[in-house]
Amino acid sequence: MSAPAVTAEAVPRRILPVxxxxxxxxxxxxxxVNAVMPDLQQAWGLPATAVGTLTSAVQLGFVAGTLVFALLLVADRFAPARVFLVCSLLGALANAAILLADGSVGVLLALRFVVGFLLAGIYPVGMKIAALWYRGRLGAVLGVLIGALVLGTALPHGLRALAASGAIGQLPWQAVVxxxxxxxxxxxxxxxxxxxPRDPVAGAARITPRALVLIWSDRKLRASVFGYFGHMWELYAFIVLVPLIVASRLAGSAAVSAAAFWAIxxxxxxxIGGGLAARRFGSARVAQLQLATSCACCLVSPLMLSxxxxxFFGWLLLWGATVAGDSPQFSTLTAQNAPHQVVGSVLTFSNCIGFAISVVSIQLFVAAAQAWPLAAVLPWLAAGPLLGLWMMRPLLRA
Incomplete structure (x- = not known):
């Protein structure tokens, strides 16, 4: 039996940290899986392109899960904290089941797809829980939440670095998973x-295809959404390629994993910094600056690699900070520019399209990195940010 709903305006201090x-x-x-991929390749003989294929499986699972959760109004029909709990437990089991795959690529792909599907009940639902508690200052909270997602993304690399260095004992890759x-x-x-539980603001609106028309026809909404699409072309391909970039200069699994952790x-x-700056300069200008900076990092990569x-590490840290730092601002811009009655639909469809774009870029860049030197591959990541910056012009003029 769940606890009674809290309706008082005062928010307990523990809520945001939790x-x-x-x-x-x-x-x-x-x-x-990305963090332990070198171990899996050594133990199971997986091909070098497996990292891209398995990451794409997670992304596709997240796209599917986001659509299913939104269409069925899962987080509105059931307590969001309960949805978060169930998806966390099932996601943990699906992730741990990797140990039983025994090198089967088909099993690994299925498990990673399931993890991605269940992440749709963790990442967006976590933001919904925060929105119910922090309605008046969601913009600042959103920056912290997406920052937590970035840290969570980096965490497996940090755990592998500690295990490989012996700082927490000589642990096998299974222990990291x-x-x-x-x-x-x-x-x-x-x-x-x-x-x-927290009382909802109002009844949930059903997902409507009209949002897809608005994304293209509404000038300001199109500017923010396409800026986000350009950002997504770069973001997840960067995260997947970071270990390869670091390995071009460092040797040893502990050093590579540690550097990958800090870069991500x-x-x-x-x-966090973007959220603070947006309070003074606005989300559009902060997103533009960070997108332009990460774009510049792509373009100068041939020089920075040597x-x-x-x-080299300063460049990598700057790239890591700006390639993800504009995420909260794009979410804020899209929510601000979408008509109130279809905000949920617009965010759902834009997220799904953005993650589908990331699948394409991951597959392209992982394959390209196997065929050509990184110095010839990384500058092409700038194509997404350049398109995003071009499309954002109406927001900046406004």
Whole structure:
């Protein structure tokens, strides 16, 4: 039996830390396999392109899950904390089941798809829980939540770095996978136990295809959504390629994993810093600056790959901070520019299209990185940000 709904305006101090930590824990499932991919390739003889294929399976699962959860109004028919708990527990089990795959690519793909599907009940539902509690300052909270997602994405690399370095003992890759699963399960349990139900703002609106027409026909909405699409072309391909980029300069699994962790985790600082800057300069200008900076990082990559190590790592940290830091601002812009009655539909469809774009870019860039030097491949990541910056012009003029 769930706890009684809390209707008082005062928000208990524990609520935001619990939601943020649970989001961090749950989303660590996203790239759990990527962090141990070198171990899986050695143990099971997986091809070099497996990292792209398995990541794309997660992305496609997330697209499917987002649509199913939205169309069935799952987080509105059931308590969001209960949905978060169930998806966290099932996602943890699906992630841990990797240990039983025994090198079968088909089984791995199915499990990663299931994890992606269940992440649709973790990441968006976590934001819905936050929206119910922090209606008046959701913009700032959104930056922290997406920052937690970025940290969760980086976490498996950090765990592998600790295991490989011996800092937590000589742990096998299986222990890293199980640790991520345990953390995700704990995040779901903490949300269920420590975040009581909150009264919804109003009845949920059904997803309507009219939002797809508005995304293209409404000038300002089109500008924010297509800016987001350009961002998605770059973001997840960068996350997948980070270990390859680092390995071009460092040797040893501990060093590579540690550097990959910091490069991805830098996005947390980008999300928080962008949220603070948006309060003064507005989301459109902050998103433009961060998108332009990550675009520049793509374009100068041929020079940075052979630069002195301090400059190389500075470039990688700046890229990691800005490639993810504009995510909260694009979500804010899309929500602000969409008509109130179809905000949910617009966000659902734009997220699904954005993640579908990431599947294409992941597949293209992983395959290209196997065929050509990184210096010839990475600058093409700038194609998405350049298109996004061009499409954002109406927002900046406004």
């Amino acid at each position: 939601i943020v930590l649970a989001q961090f824990a749950g989303t660590s499932l996203w790239f759990a 199980l640790a991520v699963s345990a953390l995700a399960a704990l995040g779901g349990i903490a949300t269920w136990l420590l975040v009581p 985790a830098a996005g947390f600082a980008g999300c 630069a002195p190590l301090p400059l």
